[in-house]
Amino acid sequence: MKSIAVVEDEPFMREELSHLLQKVGYQTITITEFDHVADQLLCLSPDLILLDLNLPGCSGFQICRDIKQKSALPVLVLTSRDQMRDELHALELGADEYLTKPFRKERLFARIANVLKRYEGRSNLLEGPGFLLDRNTYTLYIHSRSVILPKNQGKLLEVFLTHGEETVSKKDLCLALWGTAEYIDENALQVNLTRLKKTMLSLDMHQQILPVRGTGYRLLKEGEHL
Amino acid sequence: MKSIAVVEDEPFMREELSHLLQKVGYQTITITEFDHVADQLLCLSPDLILLDLNLPGCSGFQICRDIKQKSALPVLVLTSRDQMRDELHALELGADEYLTKPFRKERLFARIANVLKRYEGRSNLLEGPGFLLDRNTYTLYIHSRSVILPKNQGKLLEVFLTHGEETVSKKDLCLALWGTAEYIDENALQVNLTRLKKTMLSLDMHQQILPVRGTGYRLLKEGEHL
DNA sequence: ATTGGTACTTACAGTTGATGAAAGGATCTG
């Protein structure tokens, strides 16, 4: 069953929404504490977020931005503000849909189904700057092309992506490749890294892998120049 | 530059749209012949389709369905009908967005940008009933899982999907596999079909491949039982 | 500048998995 997080401060509305959604077969999670909403949501990681814009003490826009920055969770903005500016703003921030209150429940359901369908199968897609990586198959999507990375290269790239811009120790890399750090074959790791670098180059990925002497490796930050 | 196909029968509106879109940096393709619209669009394969529902002599719904069945091109339905029923219907058929006329151009642009962003990198995804197939890598997405099909199985599935529910001749299948129908190795084709069937079974795909005696093969229709 | 350590490159061979050939079995249709 798909779960939907309802972020809405007005208690009656919140209950109503939750009830409606449950009736058509969704599991609902209601947010009642409006501090650190984005963090709460990231922690709960529902299948979809219904987000009201008018919240006490915090901006719905900000929440939307935070969520989109730190995850790929779908966000459906639901609000009584009927301002064009708001809608454009929300969409710019990465909201997936925008509905104004009052709404017909059929419309809401249709939009929810639409967004959920749209996200189907993306659950194991890792987002990198300018590309996507499927954690299962190590299929890499970049500039409307797609390539299958060899397993080892995929694993390495996956580790780098999940570590953001921090340095990843060789131990961790070996662990990811062979499940053990016991016997570290530095050379094999080295060769695999070289191969990954080569394929990344051939795909015009501006992302680069830099050595951190004596420690490990890290991704070149966006906009960073050596 | 992204290209947008405008499907709109009213000449003034069509020109207006085309002009607006060009001003903000899109290349536009206007459809002026309303026979076989879906085929025209598939052939042109623009980055996005702006589709009016009220067309002379053909149903916008049908066009939408056809397009979605044979491709994964993004469709933004734009219409003067303000019926809830139409909107729900369009969304069910797979439309990506629904806007009613009259519209503010900012809203249109925002939605277009939204849809385009959403489709980024997915240009070569083929949509089947309940799954997606990457035509490049033959990565299959189903039930939030993903599997890489061997090239031959991928090619076969691709052919079936692009043929909808029609029967595909063995000649066509051989052509897809080996680029030639000259020397048809019936057996090799057979073996590859069997393999595809097996993997489809193992993935719980309710879709099945049926033989059409003496002719070729076809996909089991949705909901059809043997 | 030299030197020891670290990072990189290249070539090669083993392994794995996809493919097509072959042969025989199952199923359909008249």
Place this chain on the structure above:
DNA sequence: CAGATCCTTTCATCAACTGTAAGTACCAAT
């Protein structure tokens, strides 16, 4: 039942990924 059509299994070949090995380039401190 007979002939055609369709299916299954097994096996050898081939391509691609991987680790090994050996050697080269780079760096940083003395």
